[in-house]
Amino acid sequence: MDWLDRIKWDRDGLVPVIAQEAGSGDVLMFAWMNREALARTSALGQAVYWSRSRQRLWHKGEESGHFQQVHEIRIDCDDDVVLLKVTQLGHEPGIACHTGRHSCFYQRLETGRWQAVEPVLKDPETIYR
């Protein structure tokens, strides 16, 4: 699959990935993929990342049920960043964050302090059982 050769993998063999909700345009999360994760994402039509903390493939939603259906895979002008357009499955509205929030980017800088500005939609203890 020579489209995978186009990616400029970093020194760890990874590429940064942005997951954006197709309907709302919200940036949901940021993660990493290796070559196998990107190949599986394309084949499966669902996001499969590389977990740097666990050092293994991570099919997003495998524990939470919050899978990401992938509509588009894009790369940037330098061929070293991936953008996914996804539908966040398993809850309405979608929950991408392990804290039970819609998006991982829920902390906003306000007058020199980080403030959580998005609600918890579901208790994480009921997501991960």
Place this chain on the structure above:
Amino acid sequence: MDWLDRIKWDRDGLVPVIAQEAGSGDVLMFAWMNREALARTSALGQAVYWSRSRQRLWHKGEESGHFQQVHEIRIDCDDDVVLLKVTQLGHEPGIACHTGRHSCFYQRLETGRWQAVEPVLKDPETIYR
């Protein structure tokens, strides 16, 4: 400025940054910041990145005039990724990409090939003089 201490800088002292257009929700570009770049971005209200290729601070727009006005600075749940909500200045519609396109993410995977799916809005040779 202790809000900067909250960021989990990587082994190179950098943090990944996503720039999203505030009005449209479009993801415009991806870049990196070090501590000084993020401090300057907050103080200036315009995006200042760390150029890894040039190993220096990079005030986005310094050559092209395509500055990014920053409306919000967000961080993710792990405190290791920054999301900027910006207005892309200097051209209408905004040009974030050095290729003269609106967004750097103009290449989409279509049946195993990367296709450029966004138009060039301005000839790069007339942007960088």
